[in-house]
Amino acid sequence: MRIALTRGVSPSIEQCELTHLSRQEIDVNRARYQHAQYENLLIDLGCKVRRLPEEPKLPDSVFVEDTAVVLDDAAVITRPGAVLRRNETRSVAEVLKEYRTIYQITDPGTLDGGDVLRIGRTLFVGNSVRSNITGIKQLMEIVAPYGYDVEVVKVEGCLHLKSAVSLVGEETLLINRSWVDANSFTARDFIDIDPGEPYAANALLVGNELVYPQSFPLTRRRLESKGIRVRVVDVSELQKAEGALTCCSLIFDIGI
Numbered sequence: 001m002r003i004a005l006t007r008g009v010s011p012s013i014e015q016c017e018l019t020h021l022s023r024q025e026i027d028v029n030r031a032r033y034q035h036a037q038y039e040n041l042l043i044d045l046g047c048k049v050r051r052l053p054e055e056p057k058l059p060d061s062v063f064v065e066d067t068a069v070v071l072d073d074a075a076v077i078t079r080p081g082a083v084l085r086r087n088e089t090r091s092v093a094e095v096l097k098e099y100r101t102i103y104q105i106t107d108p109g110t111l112d113g114g115d116v117l118r119i120g121r122t123l124f125v126g127n128s129v130r131s132n133i134t135g136i137k138q139l140m141e142i143v144a145p146y147g148y149d150v151e152v153v154k155v156e157g158c159l160h161l162k163s164a165v166s167l168v169g170e171e172t173l174l175i176n177r178s179w180v181d182a183n184s185f186t187a188r189d190f191i192d193i194d195p196g197e198p199y200a201a202n203a204l205l206v207g208n209e210l211v212y213p214q215s216f217p218l219t220r221r222r223l224e225s226k227g228i229r230v231r232v233v234d235v236s237e238l239q240k241a242e243g244a245l246t247c248c249s250l251i252f253d254i255g256i
């Protein structure tokens with residue numbers, strides 16, 4: 001069975017962290033509607049959605065991806081780079097401990113799950129504004145006994161590694177080369193985002209199905225022209241909080 005762990009949109013989402021975007025009004029009800037549509041799509045794709053209750057005092061808590069790295073055999077609870085997001089992890093750890101052995105990134109390490117791109121047994125980890133080398137080294141030590149390698153990737157100009165690059169097929173990456181160097185990922189196929197859509201590199205692969213944001217039609221055309229069929233969802237309200245598709249869930253299999 002495949003679980004998608006999510007959390008309801010906080011009523012305080014308008015006070016979210018913003019790094020590269022300027023603040024815009026966020027319609028909380030619309031954000032909630034879009035988030036529910038996203039969950040429905042995950043259900044359609046075979047996931048069992050487990051939704052944590054919303055956290056009124058934690059504006060960014062809908063972005064659960066940043067709180068943990070869930071592997072087949074273990075889960076690493078992060079220490080988010082944004083101080084105000086650190087209280088988001090405990091409730092996620094409580095759920096994940098039902099399914100996985102739990103590890104923890106500790107002070108002075110910082111790590112956001114949005115910086116971790118898993119391809120097979122390799123974890124590519126963005127050294128970004130949120131994830132420092134100490135945190136990445138801690139992750140490396142935790143996952144090595146489980147047979148995972150960690151590769152550090154420099155990220156510049158965007159929030160997380162997965163803002164710049166994500167997996168859209170077994171060996172195919174959707175990439176914005178102005179934020180990350182493609183040479184960091186050897187022997188893989190690339191699809192470039194449309195230059196007019198810099199935020200378009202974040203797609204969510206669920207099994208063999210690709211979930212993609214409605215707001216990037218030009219890049220979507222590029223994906224489709226390569227034979228990749230996408231399931232489109234409108235997350236425009238969550239994008240105003242600098243969130244993307246991968247960050248709204250933690251997806252993992254149980255009974256493996």
Ligand code: CIR
Pocket residue numbers: 016017018019060063065066082085113114115159160163241242243244246247
């Ligand atoms: C933040 O700055 O932490 C949130 N406003 C957005 C987090 C998005 N997370 C992700 O892409 N993994």
